[in-house]
Amino acid sequence: MTFFFIIVRGLTRRPVRTGLTLLGISIGIAAVVALVGISRGFEKSWETGLKARGTDIVVSKMGSSLAPKPFSDAVAAVILKLPHVAAISSQFVELLSIESSQMMMLSGRQWDGYAWKNLKLISGRMPLDAKEQAVVLGQTAADALKKKVGDPLQIEAAELTVVGIVDGGAVVENGSAVLALPLLQEIMGEQGRINVIDVRVTPGTSEAELKQLCTEIVRSAPDVTALAAGDHLSNSQSFRMVKAMSWGTSLLAVLVGVLGVMNTMLMTVFERKQEISVLLALGWKPSRIVRMVLWESALLGFLGGVAGVIIGVAGIKMLQKTEAIRGLLEPDLGIGLLLSSIVIAVVVGVLSGLYPAWRSSRITPALALQG
Amino acid sequence: MKNSNTCVYEAVALKKEYEGGHVQALRGVDFRIDEGEFVSIVGSSGCGKTTLLQMLGALDKPSTGSLLYRGQSLLEMNDPSAYRAREIGFIFQSFHLLPTFTALENIQIPMLESDLPASERRGRALTLLRSVGLEHRAQHCPSKLSGGERQRVAIARSLANGPSVLLADEPTGNLDSENARIILDLLVRLHEEQKMTLVLVTHDMIIARKAGRNLRMLDGRIVFDGAPTP
Ligand SMILES: Nc1ncnc2c1ncn2[C@@H]1O[C@H](COP(=O)(O)OP(=O)(O)O)[C@@H](O)[C@H]1O
Ligand SMILES: [Mg+2]
Numbered sequence: 260m261t262f263f264f265i266i267v268r269g270l271t272r273r274p275v276r277t278g279l280t281l282l283g284i285s286i287g288i289a290a291v292v293a294l295v296g297i298s299r300g301f302e303k304s305w306e307t308g309l310k311a312r313g314t315d316i317v318v319s320k321m322g323s324s325l326a327p328k329p330f331s332d333a334v335a336a337v338i339l340k341l342p343h344v345a346a347i348s349s350q351f352v353e354l355l356s357i358e359s360s361q362m363m364m365l366s367g368r369q370w371d372g373y374a375w376k377n378l379k380l381i382s383g384r385m386p387l388d389a390k391e392q393a394v395v396l397g398q399t400a401a402d403a404l405k406k407k408v409g410d411p412l413q414i415e416a417a418e419l420t421v422v423g424i425v426d427g428g429a430v431v432e433n434g435s436a437v438l439a440l441p442l443l444q445e446i447m448g449e450q451g452r453i454n455v456i457d458v459r460v461t462p463g464t465s466e467a468e469l470k471q472l473c474t475e476i477v478r479s480a481p482d483v484t485a486l487a488a489g490d491h492l493s494n495s496q497s498f499r500m501v502k503a504m505s506w507g508t509s510l511l512a513v514l515v516g517v518l519g520v521m522n523t524m525l526m527t528v529f530e531r532k533q534e535i536s537v538l539l540a541l542g543w544k545p546s547r548i549v550r551m552v553l554w555e556s557a558l559l560g561f562l563g564g565v566a567g568v569i570i571g572v573a574g575i576k577m578l579q580k581t582e583a584i585r586g587l588l589e590p591d592l593g594i595g596l597l598l599s600s601i602v603i604a605v606v607v608g609v610l611s612g613l614y615p616a617w618r619s620s621r622i623t624p625a626l627a628l629q630g
Numbered sequence: 631m632k633n634s635n636t637c638v639y640e641a642v643a644l645k646k647e648y649e650g651g652h653v654q655a656l657r658g659v660d661f662r663i664d665e666g667e668f669v670s671i672v673g674s675s676g677c678g679k680t681t682l683l684q685m686l687g688a689l690d691k692p693s694t695g696s697l698l699y700r701g702q703s704l705l706e707m708n709d710p711s712a713y714r715a716r717e718i719g720f721i722f723q724s725f726h727l728l729p730t731f732t733a734l735e736n737i738q739i740p741m742l743e744s745d746l747p748a749s750e751r752r753g754r755a756l757t758l759l760r761s762v763g764l765e766h767r768a769q770h771c772p773s774k775l776s777g778g779e780r781q782r783v784a785i786a787r788s789l790a791n792g793p794s795v796l797l798a799d800e801p802t803g804n805l806d807s808e809n810a811r812i813i814l815d816l817l818v819r820l821h822e823e824q825k826m827t828l829v830l831v832t833h834d835m836i837i838a839r840k841a842g843r844n845l846r847m848l849d850g851r852i853v854f855d856g857a858p859t860p
Contacts, residue, residue: 260752262742534728539711541715541739543743547743624687624689625689627720628680628799
């Protein structure tokens with residue numbers, strides 16, 4: 260019989276209580292995995308989306324909603340004249356409910372803009388010109404809408420035809436419906452307005468020159484933000500809020516787990532007072548008692564962490580299968596996140612065990628002979 | 631008088647107070663216990679027997695006075711746990727087996743503080759269990775054992791790390807007379823065959839008379855120290 264065996268037995272002696280405690284901590288950890296995984300995945304796929312479009316700087320007006328605020332397309336002409344700017348591609352981006360999909364990214368792209376060039380046709384063709392009532396769908400968007408080439412697609416009041424299915428090289432792109440800018444402007448009643456300008460810089464532009472360009476863009480056009488592709492999302496007000504909320508919610512859930520473990524360990528120590536004093540009378544060092552409590556607590560954390568990771572990952576997989584968000588969700592469930600979630604759980608376990616362990620160290624062996 | 635190197639315990643003016651002096655459990659006791667002795671301690675309830683045993687087992691510290699174990703002060707010992715683990719074995723009135731462990735596992739619990747490798751603990755525990763005649767109960771939890779069996783497992787556990795002294799506080803107090811006799815015979819056998827020093831607290835004069843020496847206590851003092859009177 261080993262010390263570890265005794266620790267395990269300490270947890271199995273009250274299976275229901277241990278199970279409930281595990282449930283508590285695992286829900287906290289599942290929240291960490293799911294919420295952090297989703298927000299990180301969103302951030303990452305946004306970045307790869309920009310890279311897939313070949314964009315170095317994104318110019319937009321970020322408000323408090325998920326889609327940026329529209330501004331005049333005259334800004335594009337101004338930006339094109341600035342140094343180091345190789346090409347621009349204006350867009351009108353909107354998140355809309357289309358037919359069976361509750362939320363779909365619509366991207367109206369400047370007809371001669373470079374953002375079209377990264378779309379690889381899988382089937383069908385590209386629109387013939389900026390006036391054709393046509394739309395191409397990213398793969399996942401096509402799946403979500405259950406559309407194939409030739410099918411009609413209703414966007415607001417307009418009836419368009421799906422002429423092609425494309426691979427955009429990134430989740431955001433693949434989840435989008437892409438059409439010509441003037442067409443979307445007309446549908447949305449936003450003629451002459453855009454809300455995103457993708458900027459591509461000349462090769463060899465340095466990091467410092469890129470920053471300089473950003474400040475010049477901001478100066479030349481009032482109220483817009485210009486962000487190098489890498490920092491784009493982390494500077495968005497709404498995304499920052501989503502991120503803070505996902506961490507906040509997770510930490511709150513973890514805190515509930517901490518209280519659960521602490522409560523359980525305190526109960527364990529109190530109800531085993533007599534046993535602990537007997538162990539001391541039999542020659543166990545007080546430090547071994549403390550270790551026993553801490554290990555039990557850490558083991559609770561570890562098991563809760565493993566269960567939480569499983570619940571979190573399973574939950575996300577189920578979420579991905581739901582109709583409403585299929586294709587839009589690409590969580591970043593890297594091994595790093597999963598391992599650090601388990602580490603968080605173990606740390607939570609040890610921290611929650613500190614006070615109960617201290618209480619256990621105050622138990623005297625003399626108790627063994629009384630009663 | 632025996633040679634001084636065979637002296638196991640020596641107490642001088644040993645006092646123990648509780649609750650800031652309101653309770654005087656030991657009011658100055660002097661005695662000496664030699665290697666291989668069987669000493670019984672009797673006295674009415676509350677006279678300080680358990681307190682005395684707590685001092686001998688280093689479960690608590692005396693308020694004043696001195697208490698030596700083999701010439702070493704128990705008060706100044708820097709690791710009382712090691713003393714409890716290796717030098718003495720405790721036997722309690724209510725057995726105090728751990729309820730969630732089998733008989734065999736209970737016996738191994740004190741061995742975690744010994745140098746015995748994990749692989750040998752089980753074997754040693756089995757040997758001890760056999761020596762108290764309970765090898766067929768190895769996988770039983772305490773709740774499945776009778777009182778007498780529990781106490782025999784507890785005695786096997788007290789021997790886990792090969793102590794030279796056994797301290798027993800009313801070990802037959804919760805047993806019927808038949809089981810009490812079995813336990814007493816077992817303890818006497820250990821004392822005789824393994825030359826163990828045995829200090830036994832009891833209410834029962836019949837048991838006390840089996841000892842080579844009898845200490846009678848009254849109100850925190852030793853009022854008689856000598857061969858048991860018939
Ligand atoms: N921890 C304690 N706190 C206060 N009083 C105690 C404590 N332990 C024992 N006593 C008191 O000390 C006296 C001796 O107790 P004890 O040694 O247990 O007696 P015995 O074992 O002979 O019945 C009793 O009056 C008892 O109430
Ligand atoms: Mg007593």
